[in-house]
Amino acid sequence: MATGWAKEGAVQEQIDATVKDAIERARSQLPQGPGLERCEECDAGIPQARREAVPGVRLCIACQEAHDQEQGHASGYNRRGSKDSQLR
Incomplete structure (x- = not known):
């Protein structure tokens, strides 16, 4: 697959990093x-x-x-699962 200047697997690496960050944030x-x-509220x-x-x-x-x-409204994580939206 032609990736231009990006190295092979760069998209998947970015997706994996996003998932890892979301897990760390949740934990x-x-x-x-x-x-x-x-x-403590009510x-x-x-x-x-x-x-x-x-x-x-x-x-x-x-x-x-x-x-x-x-x-939930303030979350900045991609919920669509689209690789294109991961790169924005």
Whole structure:
């Protein structure tokens, strides 16, 4: 495949780097330490099952969903899966 000035496999390397960065970003945002019994946003109780499933949980499900929606709009990662959009 003709790639012009780019070396062979450069597109795949960039895609792999984007995926690696997204994984590192997601892991860095995982809560750590003991979870809270009450939501730090609305003071609602956090169920024991959620505290066991999510280490370091700080928000109830409703507040976490609202937080995730806010974060999702600011994400700069390619969601289309197109190689062309990876190079922009």
